Amino acid sequence: MENNKKLVINPKWCKGCGICAEFCPKDVLKIVHNKVQIVNDEACIKCGLCELRCPDYAIYIEKEGE
Amino acid sequence: MPSKLIEKTMRVNRLPHIWCPGCGHGILMRDVAQAIENCGLDPDKVVIVSGIGCSSRAAGYMNYNTLHTTHGRAIAFATGVKLANPELNVIVITGDGDATAIGGNHLIHACRRNIDLTVIVFNNNIYGMTGGQYSPTTPHGEKGTTAPYGNIDYNFDIPQLAQAAGATFTGRCTAYHAQQAIKLIEAGIKHHGFSLIEGLSVCPTYYGRKNKKGDSVKMLSWQKDNAVDVKAAAKMTPEQLEGKILIGELSRVDNKEEYTDMYMKIIEKVGGDK
Amino acid sequence: MAKRFQLLQGNEACVEGAIAAGMRFYAGYPITPSTEIAERSALRLPQVGGKFIQMEDEIGGIAAALGASVAGLKAMTATSGPGFSLKQENIGYAAIAEIPIVIVDVQREGPSTGLPTSPSQGDLMQSKWGTHGDHPVIVISPSSVQECYTECVRAFNMAERFRVPVIFLMDEIIGHLREGCELIPPEELTISNRRIDRNFNGTLAYAVQEGNYVPEYAPFGEGDKFNVTGLFHDLDGFPTNDNNITDSQERRLLDKIRMRRDRIEKWEEFDCDDCETMIICFGGTARAVHGAIEDAKEMDFVKLGMFRPITVWPFPEEALLKIIKDNKHLRQIIVAEHNDGQMLLEVQRVVEGRVPVDFLGKIDGTTITPSEVIEKVKEVY
Numbered sequence: 001m002e003n004n005k006k007l008v009i010n011p012k013w014c015k016g017c018g019i020c021a022e023f024c025p026k027d028v029l030k031i032v033h034n035k036v037q038i039v040n041d042e043a044c045i046k047c048g049l050c051e052l053r054c055p056d057y058a059i060y061i062e063k064e065g066e
Numbered sequence: 067m068p069s070k071l072i073e074k075t076m077r078v079n080r081l082p083h084i085w086c087p088g089c090g091h092g093i094l095m096r097d098v099a100q101a102i103e104n105c106g107l108d109p110d111k112v113v114i115v116s117g118i119g120c121s122s123r124a125a126g127y128m129n130y131n132t133l134h135t136t137h138g139r140a141i142a143f144a145t146g147v148k149l150a151n152p153e154l155n156v157i158v159i160t161g162d163g164d165a166t167a168i169g170g171n172h173l174i175h176a177c178r179r180n181i182d183l184t185v186i187v188f189n190n191n192i193y194g195m196t197g198g199q200y201s202p203t204t205p206h207g208e209k210g211t212t213a214p215y216g217n218i219d220y221n222f223d224i225p226q227l228a229q230a231a232g233a234t235f236t237g238r239c240t241a242y243h244a245q246q247a248i249k250l251i252e253a254g255i256k257h258h259g260f261s262l263i264e265g266l267s268v269c270p271t272y273y274g275r276k277n278k279k280g281d282s283v284k285m286l287s288w289q290k291d292n293a294v295d296v297k298a299a300a301k302m303t304p305e306q307l308e309g310k311i312l313i314g315e316l317s318r319v320d321n322k323e324e325y326t327d328m329y330m331k332i333i334e335k336v337g338g339d340k
Numbered sequence: 341m342a343k344r345f346q347l348l349q350g351n352e353a354c355v356e357g358a359i360a361a362g363m364r365f366y367a368g369y370p371i372t373p374s375t376e377i378a379e380r381s382a383l384r385l386p387q388v389g390g391k392f393i394q395m396e397d398e399i400g401g402i403a404a405a406l407g408a409s410v411a412g413l414k415a416m417t418a419t420s421g422p423g424f425s426l427k428q429e430n431i432g433y434a435a436i437a438e439i440p441i442v443i444v445d446v447q448r449e450g451p452s453t454g455l456p457t458s459p460s461q462g463d464l465m466q467s468k469w470g471t472h473g474d475h476p477v478i479v480i481s482p483s484s485v486q487e488c489y490t491e492c493v494r495a496f497n498m499a500e501r502f503r504v505p506v507i508f509l510m511d512e513i514i515g516h517l518r519e520g521c522e523l524i525p526p527e528e529l530t531i532s533n534r535r536i537d538r539n540f541n542g543t544l545a546y547a548v549q550e551g552n553y554v555p556e557y558a559p560f561g562e563g564d565k566f567n568v569t570g571l572f573h574d575l576d577g578f579p580t581n582d583n584n585i586t587d588s589q590e591r592r593l594l595d596k597i598r599m600r601r602d603r604i605e606k607w608e609e610f611d612c613d614d615c616e617t618m619i620i621c622f623g624g625t626a627r628a629v630h631g632a633i634e635d636a637k638e639m640d641f642v643k644l645g646m647f648r649p650i651t652v653w654p655f656p657e658e659a660l661l662k663i664i665k666d667n668k669h670l671r672q673i674i675v676a677e678h679n680d681g682q683m684l685l686e687v688q689r690v691v692e693g694r695v696p697v698d699f700l701g702k703i704d705g706t707t708i709t710p711s712e713v714i715e716k717v718k719e720v721y
Binding site for chain 3: 080110113125126129130131133135139144146147148150151153154172174175332333335336337338
């Protein structure tokens, strides 16, 4: 896995639509109490599909050192 | 704290946006921002023009010169901006109702002129802002609050309409296929002439609920299963393509002169450039 | 170098005045009796580095002109009644977004298609109230070819200074009249340009600077980025539902005109000091009234005078009241206009019965003649 990348959630902007969780290829995400949560960080391959499909910009991949 | 892209391209203090949970517009707006970034445009020379409706609220969130106009008139305003100052990169964000119903006349004539605008239609198949009335892209037979017995109108195919009217670049993308959408919008911006891109959005709140399409996830899954890239489609049989929607670059003409270029030549010819 | 004195139509003089004022963008749609304005703009604008575009419809015409104005060019569109109706929504947009623009309406007779080639002044009230909601507007009405030139310059100056839509309310009489016109070069004219602040800090595009009463945001591409919207907006240009902000913004829009009437109002007084009967008229009607005044002098008739608002909105009411107060001979006012009594309503409101007010109107597509004015004076004297 790419260790210099981190999955970040901004819960304030999350509207709980569930798109990120549904289409995550590794089941890393889950909607809990209407907000997204990282439930399996180990499995995350930092593909960024969640970021691309989040309508609310509430989840993204951050490159460390940037 | 938003991502680098959002921080750079959006007015972060205006976010979160007003769109419903699961609305495809947020995805498409990000695609537009990413495409502008990928093109390396100077943000100070980018103008986003929008009309009225859910789609058109995008302008207010995007950190460029933004012009939120009247219903249907975005392309006409944009024509004035572009002709007045051709060095500006003018991008129109509009909706299915805004662009093809009340603004349909401006759309076809801008296509015909081949003026260098990039028009992105966020198509959610419904009038969302007013609560779910059928639009020119609501499929035949589907429901809206003003089509309680089913829509008897036949719907537009927006890229086909634009191509027939003379647009020199047309394409379609979906909210689901974000990577392809970014590439397509990028190509549309780079195209020197009129580009029309239909961005298939999802409206779970009105269109989805009224027509039992399920939530946003189900509607995006439908896009995933039914959108076929135009290149792949070339190798498929008509039977295989039944009920599918084509995405990607649908048409392109590169040898038609652009409108503002032609006008600048007139100015030069009659001596107005001195 | 163009000849300084030329024989021109009112419509042509309007374009020459606009170009002298700095118009560099025209967008419109052909409509009788204003079409010559589009034609001359198409010919002349590229000669001065400006742009002309014939749009697909009337709404597109004003929309493109507004877009060009936001991009920094002085812009104009022209039309007649049916097109004026179609443009109304975007006149309101110009008012709330504070985008300078000049809209020419060469009036023709009747509602709907009416009588396309006949004179009228039936759009007077529409020019003030045409678009929905309370909004500021300045309306200027010329009554000679020369005024089509000079007053069009003033229309642009007002639009730029106050960042409002200015209606240049012509009529078919003046639009198609040919007269000698002096094309006064720009360097001999007073030309106003919108004040621009290129670095307003991005967040306060609609803030009003000390010593000004309108925002000073720069054209797109030439200063800080900002948002333009037809929604009620805060000083930062972004939509708001806040009632206090709505109230203060709406009042500022209205007050920027209301509080500065002295700089906007303009009128002509002709023999108003000692006349017994004063004719109030505007635009093309003044031609017949002038004729009647001359005829009356030769006839040993009632002493006539004329009061002619040139800025018709806001109506120069203080000037009218002053005449009524100062002229002890004044017995009668007649409002003469080519409509069913539109300026009449305004005059009655202002005069409040101090002097009897009568009316001479025509709505058949023909013009009022000097002899008809004389007859009316006889009838009511």
